[in-house]
Amino acid sequence: MDGVYDLGGKQGFGKVRYTLCAPAFHAPWEVRVNSLYSFSVRSGFFNMDEYRHAIERMEPLHYLTASYYERSLTGLATLLIEKGIVTQDELELRAEGGFPVSTRGAQGRTNVPTRQRFKPGDRVRVRPDCVPGHVRMPAYVRGKTGVVVSESPLYPFPDAHAHGVEAQDEPTYDVRFRSEDLWPDSVEAALLHVGLFQSYLELDQGGHGVLHDPLPESST
């Protein structure tokens, strides 16, 4: 889905609030939320792709104003309700107030039937798909061309795994893009590496664009 969570390249944000030795947690409840979601994954209530998608399905304004661990808590509550483990009424009764949860979202999809195997050095294009459900393809690479740097072991296909849809596991490819190809005339020069599932990619037949510099040797 094209949600507000997909932040890469969005403009208008201010400085990173960076401090040396910045903490991971700011309050004890944040540690508890992190433990509760881990416990739920370990207990088999839901998987990581369902969890990520439940956070992505938050109301946009809530997503943008909630802290990281409030987003985590909201995703957790949403799935516990959707899986029939608790009800929202019960949670609100116990919390003595509202317990906002995520919106419902769309259906998932299985693997793309025409997917191909790639090798390092291949020029690939990210398929111009607009996927209504969960997808781990950042919008900033949609339709763009890059070079395969490496292949990973097989992983569950998130577009299916987040929705209980049957699918085969797929490798992911680290694909290297030139930032200037992603945001022409409005970007600082860098190489961007994005981990993309096989179903998101196709071999670039056009051959436009050139491999400007050699593949990094450390990319195994």
Add this chain to the structure above:
Amino acid sequence: MSTSKHDRVVHRAAHIEQRVAAIESALADRGMKVADAINELGHLAQEQWIPQNGARVVARAWVDPAFRARLRANGRTAISELGLSMPAHHRHLVVLENTRTVQNVICCTQCSCTAFTLIGLPPDWYKDLEYRARVVRESRTVLREMGLDLAPEVEIRVWDTTADTRYMVLPEQPPETLGWSEERLASIVTRDSLIGVACL
């Protein structure tokens, strides 16, 4: 506004701590060992999954070229030599070597994925919207704002953790530390250098 039986009465959101407690008590009342899990997982998150793990990996790679080669070939297997591990769903660890001319930087634009058993649970700024939005598009400016002013000839490579491959940066060893013991070397490796937003 029309209402239907599907519309809920929306209450003002309860305080965040009451919402957390609501989930805890709802699960506990169903016989789940929630308190034990919170203690155990809280301990792991704060005491076991810490950047000192990644620092040990870096120090070993600096003093042992054969280990460094194994680490770059298969990170997940190599870290097990030091008694370190990754969760089952992180099937792949790619170690990115910084040099005088290449600066690798890790981010996660869509959520906040990290190799947390090695780097630690991510710091607040890594999870903030500003870093996630900007580092892929304005990497040099963002790094400068964070205190890392790279020479113009240094190439920046940003790694967006969009799949379950996990990354760790191998920072460049400061020349004045050549010959130091592994333990002493590990003590100078910071979390932010493992993410790639700082040099040593």
